[in-house]
Amino acid sequence: MNVVDKVRSCERIYLEDALKLYELDLFTLGELADEKRKALHGKKTYFNINRHINPTNVCKDICKFCAYSASRKNPNPYTMSVEEIVDIAKQSWENGAKEVHIVSAHNPEAGLDWYLGMFKAIKEELPDIHIKALTAAEVNFLAEEYGLSIDEILDRMVENGVDSMPGGGAEIFDEKVRDYICKGKVSSKGWLDIHKKWHKRGKKSNATMLFGHVERREHRIDHMLRLRDLQDETGGFNCFIPLVYQKENNFLKVEEFPTGQEILKTMAISRIVLDNIPNLKAYWVTSTINLALIAQEYGANDLDGTIERESIQAAAGAKSAYGMPLDDFVHLIKDSGFIPVERDSLYNELKVW
Ligand code: V47
Numbered sequence: 001m002n003v004v005d006k007v008r009s010c011e012r013i014y015l016e017d018a019l020k021l022y023e024l025d026l027f028t029l030g031e032l033a034d035e036k037r038k039a040l041h042g043k044k045t046y047f048n049i050n051r052h053i054n055p056t057n058v059c060k061d062i063c064k065f066c067a068y069s070a071s072r073k074n075p076n077p078y079t080m081s082v083e084e085i086v087d088i089a090k091q092s093w094e095n096g097a098k099e100v101h102i103v104s105a106h107n108p109e110a111g112l113d114w115y116l117g118m119f120k121a122i123k124e125e126l127p128d129i130h131i132k133a134l135t136a137a138e139v140n141f142l143a144e145e146y147g148l149s150i151d152e153i154l155d156r157m158v159e160n161g162v163d164s165m166p167g168g169g170a171e172i173f174d175e176k177v178r179d180y181i182c183k184g185k186v187s188s189k190g191w192l193d194i195h196k197k198w199h200k201r202g203k204k205s206n207a208t209m210l211f212g213h214v215e216r217r218e219h220r221i222d223h224m225l226r227l228r229d230l231q232d233e234t235g236g237f238n239c240f241i242p243l244v245y246q247k248e249n250n251f252l253k254v255e256e257f258p259t260g261q262e263i264l265k266t267m268a269i270s271r272i273v274l275d276n277i278p279n280l281k282a283y284w285v286t287s288t289i290n291l292a293l294i295a296q297e298y299g300a301n302d303l304d305g306t307i308e309r310e311s312i313q314a315a316a317g318a319k320s321a322y323g324m325p326l327d328d329f330v331h332l333i334k335d336s337g338f339i340p341v342e343r344d345s346l347y348n349e350l351k352v353w
Contacts, residue, residue, distance in 0.1 A: 003017045003020045003021060003024075004024070004028065004032065007021075007032045007036075007272055008032070008035070010275070012275065013272055013273050013275075014225070015218065015221050015222065015225065018221040018224075018269055018272075018273050019217060019218060019221065021265075021268075021269050021272065022217055022265055022269065026261050026264060026265060029265055029268045029269070029298075030264065030268055030297055030298045030299075032268065032272060033267070033268035033269075033271040033272055033298050033299030034297055034298065034299065036271050036272060036275075036299060037271060037280075037296075037299050037300070037301050040278060040301070041301040042339075043337070043338050043339050044301065044338070044339045044341045044352075045296055045300075045301055045302065045303060045333050045338040045339065045340055045341065046279065046301060046302040046303070046341050046342075046343040046347065046349075047302065047303050047304065047305055047306075047329060047333070047340060047341075047342060047343070048098065048099055048304070048305040048306075048342065048343055048344065048345060049096050049097050049098055049099075049305060049306050049326060049342065050097055050098070050099040050100070050101055050304075050305035050306060050307060050308075050345075051088065051089070051092035051097040051099070051100050051101070051307070051308045051309070052100075052101045052102075052103070052307050052308065052309055052310045052311075052323075053080075053085060053088055053089070053100055053101070053102045053103075053309070054068070054102075054103055054104060054105075054309075054310075054311040054312060055079065055080045055085055055102065055104045055118065056078065056079040056080065056104045056105055056107045056110055057069060057070045057076075057077060057078060057104075057105050057311070058070050058077050058078075058079060058105055058107040058109065058110070059105030059106045059107060060106050060107070060108050060141075061105075061106050061137075061141070061182070061184055061185050062182075062183075062184065063171075063181065063182035063185060064180075064181050064182065064250060064251040064252040065171075065181055065182070065210065065213060065245060065250050065251075065252045065316070066250055066312075066315075066316075067246070067248060067249035067250045067315035067316035067317075068105065068311060068312045068315040068316070069105050070105070079107060079109070079110055079114075082114065082117055082118050082121050085102075085118045085121070085122070086118070086121050086122055086125055088100075089122045089125070089126055089129060090125055090126065092308060093126050093129055095308075096326070097129070097306075097308065098128075098129065098130060098344060098345070098350075099129065099130040099131075099132055099305070099344070099345045100122065100129060100130070100131055100132070100133070101132045101133070101166055101307075102118070102119075102131065102132070102133035102134070103133070103134075103135055103138070103166055103168055103312065104138060106137070106138065106141040106145075108145055112142060112145075112146045112148075115134075115138075115142055116156050116157065116160045117160070119131050119133060119157070119160040119161040119162050120160040120161055122161065123160075123161035130163045130164070130344065130345040130346075131161055131162050131163050131164075132162075132163065132164045132165065132166050132206075132345055133157075133162050133165070133166070134157060134162060134165060134166075135165070135166055135167070135168035135169035136165070136168075136169050136170070136186055136190070136191045136194040136195060137168065137169030137185050137186045137191070138169070139153050139154065139157075139165075139186075139194050140169075140185075140186035140190050140191075140194065141186075150193070150194055150197060151197060154194070154197055154198055154201065158201060158203070163203075163345065164203060164204045164205055164206075164238075164345055164346070165195070165198055165203070165204075165205035165206070166205070166206055166208075167205065167206030167207040167208035167237075167239070167240075167241050168208055169185065169186055169191060169208075170191055170207055170208045170209055170210070170223070171185075171208075171209075171210045172209065172210060172211070172215045172219050172220070172223055173188035173191070173192075173219075173222060173223045173226050174188075174215065174219040174222055174223070175187075175188060177214060177215050177219050180214065181210075181213065181214065181252060188226070192226060192227075192230050195207070195230065195234075195236065195237070196230060196233070196234055196236075198236065199234035199235070199236025199237075200234065203236065204236055204237070204238045204346060205236055205237060205238070206237065206238055206239045206240070206241060206281075207227050207237050207239070207240050207241070207277070208240075208241045208242070208243050209223045209224070209240070209241070209242050209243065209270075210243045210245055211242055211243070211244065211245065211258070211266060212244050212245040212254075212257060212258040212262075212263070213245040213252055213254050214252065214254060220242075220266060220269075221269070221273065224240075224269075224270060224273045224274055225273070227240065227274065227277070228273065228274055228275070228276060228277075231274075231276045231277055232276060235276075237277050238277075238278070238279055238346065238347055239277065239278075239279040239280070239281050239302060239347075240270055240274050240277045240279070240280055240281065241280075241281040241283050241304075242263075242266055242267060242270055242283075243283060243286045243313075244258070244263055244286040244287050245257075245286075246286060246313050246316035246317045246318050247316065247317060248315075248316050248317030249315060249316055249317070250316055260291055260294075263287060263291060263295075264291070264294065264295060264298045265298075267280065267282060267295045267298045267299050267300055268298040268299045270299065271298070271299025271300070272299070278347070279301055279302045279347060280299050280300045280301060280302065281300065281302040281303070281304055282295035282296070282300035282302070282303055283303075283304050284303055284304060284320075284324065285304070285307070285310055285313050285314075285318050285320040286313055286318055288319075289324070289332060293332060293333070293336040294336075296333075296336060296337075296338050302343075303329070303333065305323075305329075306323050306324050306325070306326050306329055307320065307323035307324065308322070308323040309321065309322065309323060310323065330353045333353075334353075339352060340352070340353040341353070
């Protein structure tokens with residue numbers, strides 16, 4: 001059976017066939033991914049009203065792709081106080097945000113109480129806001145820095161009010177590529193184990209993949225397959241997010257950047273290979289909003305959110321520092337022929353706009 005027929009008859013796709021999918025013309029591949037998307041979500045595109053908070057950029061790690069860390073190229077180190085973080089969350093809640101997405105650098109000076117206490121303080125003021133916080137890389141950092149087990153950190157996250165985990169820190173699982181781009185950070189196995197333990201607590205998380213730098217196509221597929229295996233076991237991933245590498249202000253030497261076609265193909269193949277993860281997010285911050293809108297026809301059914309502020313990718317060149325106004329977001333989705341559906345952080349539908 002050829003690969004197109006295999007996809008249409010819902011056979012599982014492994015490395016060799018996934019690489020063949022890259023060789024298809026963009027339209028055929030798009031059609032296949034769109035069939036999968038439509039079967040699950042029709043013409044609905046999910047988004048949420050959220051606020052990203054990046055409370056510190058002081059980091060002991062040295063990821064080559066990172067422009068955000070103040071230990072590398074960013075000349076402005078900062079660490080917010082818990083009061084500042086709570087104030088931001090309150091302001092955003094008043095503006096309609098239902099989720100705070102909180103991701104920090106690995107700051108050895110901040111202290112465990114600061115890392116975990118901010119969640120408790122937010123929940124005391126805003127018991128109904130959803131806290132999506134701490135990547136597996138941060139969890140690993142906290143466990144190592146403070147001599148606790150991963151289980152202890154995860155338990156304390158739950159006690160302090162973290163509702164779900166974001167997908168950051170996954171980068172690329174292939175060990176050679178990972179060593180080259182972010183040596184010293186959580187290992188691939190470590191990242192997957194942390195999410196597995198989180199899922200075992202009945203909690204949900206997301207998974208990212210940073211692509212378009214020094215990795216090759218087979219590394220992307222290997223990354224997806226490792227996620228698919230874990231998802232078979234736990235069912236805890238809500239969403240897969242392929243992050244397009246942003247090239248400014250960092251130390252990663254990249255010769256060739258992916259074309260729009262390569263990005264769309266990667267989205268489409270994610271939709272096909274990750275047959276057990278229901279949502280595929282075209283994160284407009286890294287793909288640009290234009291390509292994210294087109295990605296809706298290549299398997300993507302989620303565009304993340306209004307964000308309000310974003311510092312990590314903005315430091316590397318993305319046009320995301322001030323998020324996207326709700327009105328623009330809704331109109332762009334509608335005008336591109338899809339149905340904007342506001343969701344909560346766990347993909348329950350809140351409102352069809
Ligand atoms: O893991 C760092 C990435 C991630 C660059 O779970 C870069 O809903 C591109 O994980 N170019 C953090 N990306 C952000 C993240 C995320 C974002 C949106 C939604 C969710 C979610 C998660 O940012 C890191 C890293 O892979 N990153 N530098 C860069 N130069």
